[in-house]
Amino acid sequence: MIPALPLRIDALRGARLADGTPVDVRLDGPVVAAIEPAGALDGEPGEALDLDGFVLLTAGAEPHAHLDKALTFDVIAPPLGxxxxxxAAFHTYAITSDEHDIADRARRTLGRMLANGITAVRSHVNFSPGPDPLAGFRALQRVRAEFAGLLDLQLVTLPADDTxxxxxxxxxxLGADLVGGAPHLWPDPIAATDRLLDLAxxxxxxxxxxADESLDGPITLGRFxxxxxxxxxxxxAGHCVRLGMLREDELAVLVEAIRDADIGIIGLPITNLYLQGWDSPVATPRGITALRALIDAGVRVAAGADNVRDPFNPLGRCDPLETAMLLVTAAHLTPAEALHLVGDGARDVLGLPPAGPRVGAVADLLAVRADSATEAIAFASADRYVLHAGRLVAASVLEQRVAVPAREAVLTATETGAA
Structure with a gap:
């Protein structure tokens, strides 16, 4: 039975680290106090979780979300494109949306994220069209207060060129944390970049x-x-799709400039794979930023899911393991690199303190039923425990029944040549 949540946890027993090491973990409030060999904390007093059969990871951090757009796909029913x-499709809908609608969809989306192991989110927020441009900010500020103590939520402005x-x-x-915007979509992208940075x-x-969310066209990252x-x-900067289409010599110069300026780059595979390449019916480009070049150059890199079930992405599971899977299959990262980008790397880009199963780190942790970290990405089991600052904030227990052949019957059939 899942206890009432949130619940302060003192110890995690029998978990397996990403490298396969079985451990017990002692927590001291919001901090990981000790990592011990499995079994070392048996019998100690306090509230403990038995994590035998689970892999213990840094909790997910979603570095680029759009909570004010989430869960609108079925209502808008936009053409795929x-x-x-x-x-255009979302702008038409946004005219009719209000603060209550935005807060409701954001609340439901954050609940899914938390259940799947995301304990930090950065959401971009549009200025609403019409007479109440700040409706989205009021809605998300209210939702942020509701989720206080359960996850960290940062808000970024997303103006139009006429804001x-x-x-x-x-x-x-009203509580926005960072200046945002999409200057590459404005009439003068370089001047727009300067305007936004001047404001910041x-x-x-x-x-x-x-930044540069297209397969061709202007590049604003150099000016940034x-x-x-x-x-x-x-x-x-998020998206940065244009980097993936540059010649190697051009890319090297820009990546060096990004590294020297210490700009964190946020790759967004699911949305960019969906939105990019519609006009290339053959040899369709991948639509992902140049993650390998950025990582190899020492740039701070994160990855997120971006949109969830809206006109910009009809799919999405609010799951960091979904993003990690796409990083392996579509961006050719290793499983370890993929997990870093949705966990430790994302927290770094968000400016959050280090977390995960390491002594002295914040106890933001995700336990997933799996035999290895790679299996956790592959199967993305629904069996999960999520801790934020040392408190259990989500627990999912899967009951599964599958009709499978009895092993004895299979052996008999094989031995008789019937199989």
Missing amino acids: DLPSAI VDEVHEEAFA ERVGVGADLH AERARSWSLPRS
């Missing part, structure tokens, strides 16, 4: 820009890197 068609600075600045009074400097917050080289403010 590329980025411009998705933008005036005064309204943009009001979003920070003036307000004194960092920037997390949608030039401006951010002297920054002490947080800085990151």
Whole structure:
């Protein structure tokens, strides 16, 4: 039986680390206090979880979400298509959406994320069309307060090219954390990049820009890197699909500039695989940023799911293991690299303290029923325990019944040649 949640946990017993080592883990409030050989904490007092048969990982962090758009696909029923068609479809819907609708969908989406092991989320928030541009920020600020103590939620502005600075600045009074925007979609992408970075400097917050979300066209990351080289403010960029289409010599120069400016790059495989390449019916490009080159160059890299069941992505499970799977299959990362990008790497880009099953780290942990870390990605078992700051905040126990042949019958059939 699952206990009432949240519940402070003192020990985790019999878990397996990503490298296969069986361990017990002692927690001291929100911090991992000790990692011991399996069995070392048997019989000790306190609240303990038995994790025999589970792999213990750093909890997922979703570095790029759109909670104000989530779960609208079935209502909008948009045509399947590329980025411009998705933008148009959602804009039509957003005119009719209100604060209550946004909060309800965000709440349901965060609940799914938490159940699957995500304990930190950064969401971009559109300025609503019509007379109430700040409805999304009020809704998500309220939802953030409701989820306080269960997960960390950061909010990023996502203005249109005609959003005036005064309204943009009001979003920070309502609790927005970072300046965002998609300057590559504006009439003058370089001037738009400067405008957004000027605002971030003036307000004194960092920037997390949608950058170069297309297979061709303008590149704004170079300007971002030039401006951010002297920054002490947080800085990151999501999508960056254009990097994946550059010549190797061009890519090397841009990656070096990104590294020197210490811009965190956020890859978003599921949405970019869906949105990009519609006009290339053969040899369709993958639509993912140049993750291998970025990782090998020492750039801080994260990965997320981006949109969940909206015109920008009709699918999505709110599951960091889904993102990890796509990183392995579509981006050719190793399973260990994929888990890093959705866990430790994502937390780094979000500016959060280190977490996971390491002494001294924050006890944000995900336990998944699996024999290995790779199996956890492959099968993504629903059996999971999720801890945030040392408290159990989600537990899922799967009961499964499958009619399978009895082993004895299979052997008999094989021996008689009937199989």
